[in-house]
Amino acid sequence: MLEIMVPPTAGKGSQKLARRVRLTEEIKRFVFANPGCSAQTIVAFLSVDQNMRNHGLTPRKIGFFIPRYLKAYLTWWQDHTAGRRVYGPTEGDESTS
Numbered sequence: 001m002l003e004i005m006v007p008p009t010a011g012k013g014s015q016k017l018a019r020r021v022r023l024t025e026e027i028k029r030f031v032f033a034n035p036g037c038s039a040q041t042i043v044a045f046l047s048v049d050q051n052m053r054n055h056g057l058t059p060r061k062i063g064f065f066i067p068r069y070l071k072a073y074l075t076w077w078q079d080h081t082a083g084r085r086v087y088g089p090t091e092g093d094e095s096t097s
Contacts, residue, residue, distance in 0.1 A: 019055065020069065022052075023046075023052070023055070023065070024069055024070060026045075026046055026050055026052070027042060027046070027062070027065075027066065027070060027074075028070065028073055028074070030042055030045050030046075031074055031087050031088060031089065032089055035087075035088035035089060036079075036086050036087075036088055037086060037087060037088075038059070038079070038082075038084050038085065038086050038087070039059035039060075039062040039063050039066075039084075039085065039087070040059045040084075042059075042062050042087070043057050043058060043059050043062055063085065066087060072090070073089065073090060074087050074088065074089060074090060075087070075088060075089070075090045075091075076088075
């Protein structure tokens with residue numbers, strides 16, 4: 001019987017946490033500067049301008065990420081002309097930090 005050596009998985013997940021922190025900061029910075037933007041424009045900004053191509057970002061992932069991690073800072077509403085969600089800062093929260 002051949003045993004496969006598996007590395008231990010008791011790490012703290014520091015790379016995963018660092019990616020999430022960077023992603024939250026970049027999304028907040030972009031949405032505060034461009035209120036009313038869609039998930040597609042957020043992904044385009046992050047992938048092209050911020051060189052986050054290897055993060056595997058899609059508009060669907062951004063649509064799930066924002067309500068989970070950024071609901072205290074960002075809100076969304078329905079753009080009826082295009083039929084999609086658009087994002088902006090929550091009421092009373094205009095800070096970029």
